[in-house]
Amino acid sequence: xxxxxxxxxxxxxxxxxxxxxxxxxxxxxxxxxxxxxxxxxxxxxxxxxxxxxxxxxxxxxxxxxxxxxxxxxxxxxxxxxxxxxxxxxxxxxxxxxxxxxxxxxxxxxxxxxxxxxxxxxxxxxxxxxxxxxxxxxxxxxxxxxxxxxxxxxxxxxxxxxxxxxxxxxxxxxxxxxxxxxxxxxxxxxxxxxxxxxxxxxxxxxxxxxxxxxxxxxxxxxxxxxxxxxxxxxxxxxxxxxxxxxxxxxxxxxxxxxxxxxxxxxxxxxxxxxxxxxxxxxxxxxxxxxxxxxxxxxxxxxxxxxxxxxxxxxxxxxxxxxxxxxxxxxxxxxxxxxxxxxxxxxxxxxxxxxxxxxxxxxxxxxxxxxxxxxxxxxxxxxxxxxxxxxxxxxxxxxxxxxxxxxxxxxxxxxxxxxxxxxxxxxxxxxxxxxxxxxxxxxxxxxxxxxxxxxxxxxxxxxxxxxxxxxxxxxxxxxxxxxxxxxxxxxxxxxxxxxxxxxxxxxxxxxxxxxxxxxxxxxxxxxxxxxxxxxxxxxxxxxxxxxxxxxxxxxxxxxxxxxxxxxxxxxxxxxxxxxxxxxxxxxxxxxxxxxxxxxxxxxxxxxxxxxxxxxxxxxxxxxxxxxxxxxxxxxxxxxxxxxxxxxxxxxxxxxxxxxxxxxxxxxxxxxxxxxxxxxxxxxxxxxxxxxxxxxxxxxxxxxxxxxxxxxxxxxxxxxxxxx
Amino acid sequence: xxxxxxxxxxxxxxxxxxxxxxxxxxxxxxxxxxxxxxxxxxxxxxxxxxxxxxxxxxxxxxxxxxxxxxxxxxxxxxxxxxxxxxxxxxxxxxxxxxxxxxxxxxxxxxxxxxxxxxxxxxxxxxxxxxxxxxxxxxxxxxxxxxxxxxxxxxxxxxxxxxxxxxxxxxxxxxxxxxxxxxxxxxxxxxxxxxxxxxxxxxxxxxxxxxxxxx
Numbered sequence: 001x002x003x004x005x006x007x008x009x010x011x012x013x014x015x016x017x018x019x020x021x022x023x024x025x026x027x028x029x030x031x032x033x034x035x036x037x038x039x040x041x042x043x044x045x046x047x048x049x050x051x052x053x054x055x056x057x058x059x060x061x062x063x064x065x066x067x068x069x070x071x072x073x074x075x076x077x078x079x080x081x082x083x084x085x086x087x088x089x090x091x092x093x094x095x096x097x098x099x100x101x102x103x104x105x106x107x108x109x110x111x112x113x114x115x116x117x118x119x120x121x122x123x124x125x126x127x128x129x130x131x132x133x134x135x136x137x138x139x140x141x142x143x144x145x146x147x148x149x150x151x152x153x154x155x156x157x158x159x160x161x162x163x164x165x166x167x168x169x170x171x172x173x174x175x176x177x178x179x180x181x182x183x184x185x186x187x188x189x190x191x192x193x194x195x196x197x198x199x200x201x202x203x204x205x206x207x208x209x210x211x212x213x214x215x216x217x218x219x220x221x222x223x224x225x226x227x228x229x230x231x232x233x234x235x236x237x238x239x240x241x242x243x244x245x246x247x248x249x250x251x252x253x254x255x256x257x258x259x260x261x262x263x264x265x266x267x268x269x270x271x272x273x274x275x276x277x278x279x280x281x282x283x284x285x286x287x288x289x290x291x292x293x294x295x296x297x298x299x300x301x302x303x304x305x306x307x308x309x310x311x312x313x314x315x316x317x318x319x320x321x322x323x324x325x326x327x328x329x330x331x332x333x334x335x336x337x338x339x340x341x342x343x344x345x346x347x348x349x350x351x352x353x354x355x356x357x358x359x360x361x362x363x364x365x366x367x368x369x370x371x372x373x374x375x376x377x378x379x380x381x382x383x384x385x386x387x388x389x390x391x392x393x394x395x396x397x398x399x400x401x402x403x404x405x406x407x408x409x410x411x412x413x414x415x416x417x418x419x420x421x422x423x424x425x426x427x428x429x430x431x432x433x434x435x436x437x438x439x440x441x442x443x444x445x446x447x448x449x450x451x452x453x454x455x456x457x458x459x460x461x462x463x464x465x466x467x468x469x470x471x472x473x474x475x476x477x478x479x480x481x482x483x484x485x486x487x488x489x490x491x492x493x494x495x496x497x498x499x500x501x502x503x504x505x506x507x508x509x510x511x512x513x514x515x516x517x518x519x520x521x522x523x524x525x526x527x528x529x530x531x532x533x534x535x536x537x538x539x540x541x542x543x544x545x546x547x548x549x550x551x552x553x554x555x556x557x558x559x560x561x562x563x564x565x566x567x568x569x570x571x572x573x574x575x576x577x578x579x580x581x582x583x584x585x586x587x588x589x590x591x592x593x594x595x596x597x598x599x600x601x602x603x604x605x606x607x608x609x610x611x612x613x614x615x616x617x618x619x620x621x622x623x624x625x626x627x628x629x630x631x632x633x634x635x636x637x638x639x640x641x642x643x644x645x646x647x648x649x650x651x652x653x654x655x656x657x658x659x660x661x662x663x664x665x666x667x668x669x670x671x672x673x674x675x676x677x678x679x680x681x682x683x684x685x686x687x688x689x690x691x692x693x694x695x696x697x698x699x700x701x702x703x704x705x706x707x708x709x710x711x712x713x714x715x716x717x718x719x720x721x
Numbered sequence: 722x723x724x725x726x727x728x729x730x731x732x733x734x735x736x737x738x739x740x741x742x743x744x745x746x747x748x749x750x751x752x753x754x755x756x757x758x759x760x761x762x763x764x765x766x767x768x769x770x771x772x773x774x775x776x777x778x779x780x781x782x783x784x785x786x787x788x789x790x791x792x793x794x795x796x797x798x799x800x801x802x803x804x805x806x807x808x809x810x811x812x813x814x815x816x817x818x819x820x821x822x823x824x825x826x827x828x829x830x831x832x833x834x835x836x837x838x839x840x841x842x843x844x845x846x847x848x849x850x851x852x853x854x855x856x857x858x859x860x861x862x863x864x865x866x867x868x869x870x871x872x873x874x875x876x877x878x879x880x881x882x883x884x885x886x887x888x889x890x891x892x893x894x895x896x897x898x899x900x901x902x903x904x905x906x907x908x909x910x911x912x913x914x915x916x917x918x919x920x921x922x923x924x925x926x927x928x929x930x931x932x933x934x935x
Contacts (some may be wrong), residue, residue, distance in 0.1 A: 079897045138912035174781030184918040189782050196831050212894035222908040222923030229861045247891050251883045266848040270903035277900040278858045
């Protein structure tokens with residue numbers, strides 16, 4: 001549970017988590033194992049179609065949430081269930097406590113419910129004098145430790161067997177060995193007794209089926225079956241977002257949920273309860289069943305044009321499983337109560353701005369969560385939207401206001417970059433790196449060498465180097481992006497050379513500026529909009545077959561954000577949509593559209609091996625997985641694939657300045673994977689990744705050169721004869 | 722019955738078995754009910770009276786949890802939803818072996834039942850799942866409190882997917898107080914270091930006996 005009051009305090013807690021070696025190892029193992037088991041579980045299935053189906057079904061249900069609630073209530077009541085609606089967390093807790101009082105309940109057993117975590121139900125019931133026992137093994141463990149969950153599906157994933165053994169030693173009063181199979185049996189026996197004694201059982205629900213008034217519970221341990229069977233009162237606490245119209249919708253979601261959560265085709269138990277079931281206990285004549293639906297902002301959220309898709313979430317936890325930041329810091333630093341990307345977003349709506357303010361800044365925007373989401377939620381964008389909303393409510397921090405002001409004025413921005421080139425001289429020491437960092441940077445930045453600003457930006461060189469291509473097969477505009485224009489002009493020069501050699505005429509419209517992603521990442525929507533307008537005005541898409549960029553982040557932002565930002569504007573809307581459609585990464589243009597001209601490359605293959613890092617915004621942002629590697633192979637490079645090729649390098653633009661320690665940890669793993677291939681060159685197709693990887697390799701003194709794809713290909717090209 | 726249906730049925734049974742075995746269920750084909758009852762009896766006989774390591778009796782427990790062991794002496798089987806005449810026949814087989822067969826009052830045996838024998842309503846081939854109407858409390862407890870759960874599944878009751886069973890499932894949900902269970906493999910957890918452990922709250926073993934009924 002993240003509760004730090006300030007960003008500084010949050011960073012401090014993050015550092016402590018980074019120093020936890022067990023957590024590091026556990027998270028690494030999990031991240032790698034999860035990918036494989038998920039892939040196996042979905043083998044032979046059309047995952048995209050399944051996910052789209054869930055998204056569509058949930059969206060449809062959300063538009064008629066009030067109606068579904070009314071149907072459910074009326075149906076459930078005829079089945080003998082008492083249905084309650086709680087406006088907020090406090091109200092839900094009061095309703096549950098009142099049910100307990102009316103039934104003279106003393107002891108309560110619970111199965112896992114994120115909704116009950118959301119309302120902090122246990123605290124409330126305990127304050128009322130009730131004894132509450134969690135019966136899901138992981139939940140029981142964290143309850144005994146007075147902690148919140150660190151994962152939505154595996155709440156105790158942050159703990160080792162030794163910590164559990166110590167805990168169980170305290171609980172049983174007898175020494176326990178740190179042997180997992182035995183510890184599980186100890187829990188079985190200790191908890192069985194609690195089941196026998198309990199007066200009331202509290203569960204959550206994964207589904208509330210309106211047509212039949214049925215709740216569905218998806219579990220592995222089977223504790224929910226005992227919770228709903230043994231005590232004389234059953235209360236289910238259910239978020240309104242769990243309402244679905246019918247069984248078929250529930251079954252459709254059930255095909256995806258366990259596969260996406262834990263790589264299981266189905267969980268050990270799926271339980272469908274339609275009314276208070278037969279009860280043969282001594283104390284009462286009939287079982288009571290209550291369902292408490294929790295609103296807590298959900299009904300308003302369902303009507304929000306931007307954020308309603310948040311309620312598609314089926315709580316599989318996959319967004320945490322694949323998140324490179326979660327992997328580094330663990331769940332206690334990556335959510336307040338709800339964990340992972342979805343947690344960053346819903347914290348704002350369910351628990352308020354104070355709890356969300358720091359968390360929403362800790363997204364590296366790699367898109368891994370969106371790619372794995374069971375309901376196709378555009379998580380990275382919504383995290384940025386929350387960030388922007390909080391800044392609009394509270395005021396924008398000085399740095400991002402400054403950057404916004406500067407970026408909105410292209411001439412000012414470029415002038416500042418040019419003066420920075422001069423100003424940096426004392427710290428570059430005639431190298432292409434900043435030898436020591438000016439004090440305005442965080443000290444922790446030193447994990448990688450930062451490149452110096454180039455002496456002559458690409459835009460100044462362009463008139464001199466622009467190639468003449470007679471009778472071109474294609475006409476393209478080059479979108480440079482600020483990093484390549486001002487830091488790595490040589491990457492653009494290599495790219496232009498490749499394009500010209502393939503008979504492609506290149507134009508470089510001078511009015512272009514930064515793509516706007518850095519300000520969008522900082523929650524500065526207005527500045528992002530202003531630079532988008534500048535670029536669409538600067539590059540008239542009708543004049544070109546394609547708009548080519550060598551920066552994956554620019555390409556992804558231009559493609560996805562421009563139509564969203566400008567698409568509805570009368571003046572620029574059509575041009576912005578056309579612009580976005582014409583954007584192509586260099587690799588796609590060369591590999592998929594024109595085909596690499598192999599006669600340009602020597603016939604003998606290279607002796608040294610080359611490996612590849614897939615930029616997040618290329619592989620997930622644009623769905624480009626193979627084109628860069630195909631080009632390398634065709635150009636005669638000996639290709640050695642790296643493990644976790646598509647895992648983020650830790651750059652994330654301004655992210656690495658805000659959370660340098662996390663960025664450094666992610667980078668260390670990435671470089672280790674590249675090194676294990678034995679390759680001499682690590683190629684990627686994004687200047688941001690180059691900056692991160694090259695800076696890290698240099699700082700670590702590795703024998704690994706890092707090159708942009710354009711540089712690697714141009715270097716293999718035969719000299720013009 | 723024509724031969725196409727028969728081969729479809731065999732194919733569904735094969736897929737069911739494959740999926741169920743993936744989650745460590747034991748699946749056996751039984752030509753007759755007699756054979757299935759004998760299998761179950763044999764399983765119970767060979768089993769320790771109190772599954773020492775597995776159920777946690779051997780573990781150092783708090784006094785309260787340990788007291789549960791006292792309530793459990795003779796070997797006990799529960800068969801709550803067998804047809805009465807089958808149950809009677811089964812009881813006749815249990816008695817000479819000193820095994821107690823019960824059908825109700827399962828709350829008196831919450832410390833544990835050795836074997837619970839149930840008749841499943843349907844099987845889902847895609848996931849190796851049993852569908853069991855558990856509206857009767859005895860059925861719920863027999864499939865939770867038993868250390869070994871043996872389920873009889875008539876071959877004619879196997880369907881390809883949950884979706885293909887939608888109408889039947891909805892039918893159950895039209896009945897008040899319905900409690901419908903999908904059961905796939907034994908009770909499991911991976912909550913400590915993601916290491917798989919079987920039998921956390923429910924059965925430690927699941928045996929599925931595919932019953933020839935065509």
